[in-house]
Amino acid sequence: MDHYTRIQLAIAYLEQHLQDEFNIREASAAASFSAFHFQRLFQAITGFTVLEYVRRRRLTEAANHLQNTSEGILDIALSFGYQSQEAFTRAFTAHWGMTPARLRKLDEQPSPLKMQRSIDFNDYRTRIGGQFHMNTPRLLTLEPNWIIGYEYKTNLNGNQHYAEIPGFYHDFGAEQKFMNIPERTRPDIAYGVACRFEDDGAFTFIVGEESLAASPVLKPGYSSIEIPGGLYAEFTVEGSGQDIRKMIYGSWLPQSNYERREGPDFEVTDVWKSTPEQLDMKIYIPLK
Numbered sequence: 001m002d003h004y005t006r007i008q009l010a011i012a013y014l015e016q017h018l019q020d021e022f023n024i025r026e027a028s029a030a031a032s033f034s035a036f037h038f039q040r041l042f043q044a045i046t047g048f049t050v051l052e053y054v055r056r057r058r059l060t061e062a063a064n065h066l067q068n069t070s071e072g073i074l075d076i077a078l079s080f081g082y083q084s085q086e087a088f089t090r091a092f093t094a095h096w097g098m099t100p101a102r103l104r105k106l107d108e109q110p111s112p113l114k115m116q117r118s119i120d121f122n123d124y125r126t127r128i129g130g131q132f133h134m135n136t137p138r139l140l141t142l143e144p145n146w147i148i149g150y151e152y153k154t155n156l157n158g159n160q161h162y163a164e165i166p167g168f169y170h171d172f173g174a175e176q177k178f179m180n181i182p183e184r185t186r187p188d189i190a191y192g193v194a195c196r197f198e199d200d201g202a203f204t205f206i207v208g209e210e211s212l213a214a215s216p217v218l219k220p221g222y223s224s225i226e227i228p229g230g231l232y233a234e235f236t237v238e239g240s241g242q243d244i245r246k247m248i249y250g251s252w253l254p255q256s257n258y259e260r261r262e263g264p265d266f267e268v269t270d271v272w273k274s275t276p277e278q279l280d281m282k283i284y285i286p287l288k
Helices: 003-016 024-030 035-046 050-068 073-079 085-096 100-105 121-131 157-174 242-255
Strands: 138-142 145-155 189-195 202-210 222-227 230-236 265-270 281-286
Touching: 003 024, 003 035, 003 050, 003 121, 003 242, 024 035, 024 050, 035 050, 035 121, 035 242, 050 073, 050 085, 050 100, 073 085, 073 100, 085 100, 145 157, 145 189, 157 189, 157 202, 189 222, 202 222, 230 242, 242 281
Parallel strands: none
Antiparallel strands: 138 230, 145 202, 145 222, 189 202, 189 265, 230 281, 265 281
C-alpha cells in the first residue's frame, strides 16, 4: 500500500475512536508507521497536526449532536473527552464563536458552522499530484559517519521546528560551540541531524561537525551520533530550505516508490558559501 492508503487506515482508526482517549501510537500503528513519522507525514500533507484534526473532528461531531439530538450538553461534553461542561463550552466557543447552548437554539439548516469532515487522503493525492514541482533527488549510498555536536530540543507541533532550527545554527556559530568538538575533520561544514524522535512530536536536533574522535569526552550539552550507512535521497536546497522540507514529506516521499527507513534525517551546509537567504545545503533522507 502507498502512503496515502496507509494514512487513510489511520484516519479510519481515529474516526472509530473519536469518543475515546486520543492514542497516537495505536493510530499510527494502523498505518504501519512510527508515531513520529505518521505525525510528520500527516502534518506535511495537510498543514495541521493529527491532534488538531482530532480536536476539530470532535467539536464537529459534538456540534452535530447538539443540532440533531436531544442529548444534554453535559453528556455530549463528557462523551467527547471533556471533563466538565465548562471546559467543553470554553473549547466550543473558542472554535465556533458561539456557545453550545446558542447553537442548539439556531434553526438554520444546513449548519452555519464550517465543519471538519473526515479527511479522504485520495483528495490530497489528486491535489498534490497536480501541484508537484520539485527537482528529482539524487539517490546515493553513503558510508557510516560520526558527528559530534550540540543538542537542541524542538517539536513538530505548531511547526515549532521550522521556527527554531535556524536559531540553533546561529547559536552554534555565534557561541563558537564548534570549538568544543574534538578532532574536527571538515571545519566549516555543518551538520544538522534530526534524531531521538518521540511520540508527542518532540525530537532532538544536533548541530555539529564530522569528527575522528573514537571515544570522546564531551562537555555538557554535546553528544556524538553515528549516521548509518545505506541508501539516501539527497535534495539540494534552494533559498532558505523551509519549503523543501515540507515538500519532501508532504509530496515527494508519499508519491515515491520508497519507504523512509529508521535512522536520522540530516542536512549538510557549507557555512562559508551560505547566507540566511541562500543556503548551500543538501538534505538527506534515509530510504529503503
